Amino acid sequence: MQHNWIAHQFAQSLSSHWGAGPDQVRLLVNRHVGEEMAVRYPDSWPHFICPSSALSRKIDEALVDWASAGLDIWAGLLTGTGPICALYEELLDDVKQHIYDFDTILLWGDNGAVRRFAARHHIQVIHMELGPTRIPFKQTVMFDPEGTNGNASLSQLHIEDIRAAYDHPPLSTDVWRLTMGGGARPVSDDLIRLGLGTGNQKRPGERTKKSILIPLQLSDDANVLLHSPYKSPLAMLQALLPKLQDKGVQVLIKPHPAATHRPLNVTAQDKALRFARTFPNVTVTGPGITNDDATTLLRQVDGIVTLNSSVGFESLLFNKKLCVIGESPYKIKGVFPDFDSFINDDFDKEQYDENIKYLVDYFLTSAFWSIDKGFDFKTIQNTAELFTSLTTLPPTAQADRARLRLTHQATGDGSKLHRHGRVLEMEPPLPAAAASPGWNGIQAGPKGELISPGTGSLPLLPTAHIYFIDTWQLNPTLLVQGWAFDQRTLMMPKRLFATLPGRILWSSTCSVERPGAQAAFALNTSRVGFGFSLQVQLGNEEEAQSLRVFAVNDCFQATELLPSK
DSSP states (O other), X not given: OTTHHHHHHHHHHHHXXXXXXXXXXXXXXXXXXXXXXXXXXXXXXXXXXXXXXXXXXHHHHTOOOIIIIIHHHHHHHHHTOSTHHHHHHHHHHHHHHHTOOOSEEEEESOOHHHHHHHHHHTOEEEEEEEOSOOTTBOOEEEEESSOSGGGOGGGGOBHHHHHHTOSSOOOOHHHHHHHHBOOOOOOOHHHHHTTOTTTTOOOTTOOOOOEEEEXXXXXXXXXXXXXXXXXXXXXHHHHHHHHHHHTTOEEEEEOOTTGGGSHHHHHHHHHHHHHHTTSTTEEEOOTTOOHHHHHHHHHHSSEEEESSOHHHHHHHTTTOEEEEOSOOTTOOBTTXXXXXXXXXXXXXXXXXXXXXXXXHHHHHHHTEEEHHHHTOHHHHHHHHHHHHHHTTSOTTOHXXXXXXXXXXXXXXXXXXXXXXXXXXXXXOOOOOOOOOOOGGGOEEOTTSOEEETTTEEXXXXXXXXXXXXXEEEOSSSEEEEEEEEETTTTBOOSEXXXXXXXXEEEEEOOOBOOHHHHHHHTOSOSOOEEEEEEOOOOOSHHHHTTOEEEEEOTTSOEEEOOOOO
């Protein structure tokens, strides 16, 4: 359930912003998230696919302690190594062969098993991740065809590739900062105690020291594990703080606000902070430093040193000097000085400032989306078309790739603020798989059977569902109650229908808890019950006998639920 908020975002987008049927998009979730989606978003539930009961058991059996073994297994999954990858590929194979013949995979973060599967089937992959802006800035998400963090294709660009893509001046970082929000709030007492409440002004005769901010990151962050020379906050500080002390630099260290969420990170950050406090030139900000206060910190310090934190990109909105030690999507080649050059001021600052204007404008125009647009499927479809076009360009044509991103016409906050350049012709998107019937298009045939335009009658498969009808009352009120579950997933059906010839009377999902059925069949959910009561005038006994009730699974196979004899 760690990232079930992503499923919530997509479910809300499906129900509120996009009228597509499940033939156009389906979402694969584990059974735990699936149950919550069925309860919270019944209208979007048909779009979700859960693993088979056998694969669900394998997933549950694979659960291990995060700190002792899970972290290494996860790192292997990200790089496509280790036995856990076979389980992911088995799951995707099962869905593609038996449930939904997809041609594109959108996934959150990195996953080497997904990349292996996609390469084997020659299908498109779109990686999705949070962009490097947080509240009080506008929150963003990013898409990339090759990966996230240090794997992102964006990190392969050189600043000269980006500059060559422009035929107009970029917006200034000051304008972007106003566009993105993040204005300074009144300075808090914590910041005043750090000596940062008055623009870092010193008393007459006092030597002004250079100040830098080091934002700590989580020890189990993929950026730290895979895209940094230092594998823990302590290791980074052990390498950097002695050099900074020798240079007389005042250092502010900001703990990560989410470090308290897992014991592993609590321990790692505590070790790093205890080491940092042994240096006289180091100050550690307290836990009261909020995101809003952090923007004030960025205003006051001279520069930032980070492995690859989002704070690094945010600091560019304040025109700060930045040293990025690890790899990151925004670490464009030819921009940032290395650590020794940074602390010795041994780099061209005017050129740096000019490059940063292009870098910030390019990323906020071409790479990052506001978080509400990022979960909109029209945005995702548009992005898929862009990435399809990128595949037509050779990997060496980085300037052309940068230009194509910049000129691709898309919808989204900020994306059209200064898109007055040349629009390139787009290649057609990848061919879609054969369409399945859409839920919204299902109708009742002349015998009450379920039909879908273009595909005909839904196949009847009595073994697709197990069910029981408790109540089947036709007169004077139509009342039907019972329970049903999908034999493949041991969860609730995707949809229930009650029909008369040529007419659908009722359609819904299961919404009633039936713990007895769950216990008897070892189901993955107790929410398999249903019931409906309708004031329907049945013309005669023959019409009354023509009432039919169906359960439909995610393969669009129907099981007719017959009244108990």
